[in-house]
Amino acid sequence: MSLRFDSVSLQLGGTDILRDISLSLAQGEQAALIGPSGAGKTSLLLLAATRYCPSHGSLNLLGDNPWHLSPRWLAGLRSRIGMIYQAAPLPARQRVVHAVAAGRLGQMSGWSALRQLLWPDDTAAILDSLQRVALADKLWQRCDQLSGGQRQRVGIARVLHQRPALMLADEPVAALDPRLADDTIRLLCEEASTHQSTLLVSLHSVELALAYFPRIIGVRDGQIMFDLPREQVHPGVVSALYAGERLREPAEPPAPAASRQDLRC
Numbered sequence: 001m002s003l004r005f006d007s008v009s010l011q012l013g014g015t016d017i018l019r020d021i022s023l024s025l026a027q028g029e030q031a032a033l034i035g036p037s038g039a040g041k042t043s044l045l046l047l048a049a050t051r052y053c054p055s056h057g058s059l060n061l062l063g064d065n066p067w068h069l070s071p072r073w074l075a076g077l078r079s080r081i082g083m084i085y086q087a088a089p090l091p092a093r094q095r096v097v098h099a100v101a102a103g104r105l106g107q108m109s110g111w112s113a114l115r116q117l118l119w120p121d122d123t124a125a126i127l128d129s130l131q132r133v134a135l136a137d138k139l140w141q142r143c144d145q146l147s148g149g150q151r152q153r154v155g156i157a158r159v160l161h162q163r164p165a166l167m168l169a170d171e172p173v174a175a176l177d178p179r180l181a182d183d184t185i186r187l188l189c190e191e192a193s194t195h196q197s198t199l200l201v202s203l204h205s206v207e208l209a210l211a212y213f214p215r216i217i218g219v220r221d222g223q224i225m226f227d228l229p230r231e232q233v234h235p236g237v238v239s240a241l242y243a244g245e246r247l248r249e250p251a252e253p254p255a256p257a258a259s260r261q262d263l264r265c
């Protein structure tokens, strides 16, 4: 198993965020997390990225329980897990070339990592990753001179460059137009297939999730509501997952003109 959660719960600030999550993904498996805003998708991914430690239960990532490892081994495990964030955490003054190079720093010793960060010598590989997200022309651009969607694609290029065994992505196409979003999800799935990486992606677009992922995991109120092959995710299942999730109910349809006239008479 690449990823295994056993009855995992997460509390933050005294609030239950995730409850009793049991989930496993085999090596090379690809799955999408869907669910309403605030359901807990990001928190689940951050647990899998070892950014959060579970409050209860246990998890196993790439064969290890991260919270039983020494700091050195934990760093080694983290270098094999790639996380694409909704908003890529890129330092404003950093250049794109350095931001992408950072994807492999965890796989190097301290001195080599520092040297690579300052003077990356694998610019051909970095350029290749940027090309795949259509940003080759931005190699030497500063990150604060990019649009939100371009920053998101730099975050994706960084993970492509890292080539992790476990790839996690939190709404990786939130800032992209529909066509780029489609291309990007296809790219992530192809990349994962090519390298036999495990891929877990949260998506707001149910359509994209169903189009590209064989397994769909529905999360609501901090719990897994369903975990199904895509063929079994019929409209009723999706409606139940998102039930009641509206800012406001739609207005009553206007009365037909004739009857309004009748009222005036």
Ligand SMILES: Nc1ncnc2c1ncn2[C@@H]1O[C@H](COP(=O)(O)OP(=O)(O)OP(=O)(O)O)[C@@H](O)[C@H]1O
Pocket: 012, 013, 015, 017, 035, 036, 037, 038, 039, 040, 041, 042, 043, 044
């Ligand atoms: N650091 C935190 N402290 C307290 N509560 C938090 C913290 N981070 C998230 N939450 C709460 O946890 C719940 C789940 O948040 P999370 O970001 O995981 O949801 P999500 O499904 O990814 O939402 P979205 O689709 O809007 O990104 C939310 O109610 C959120 O307010």
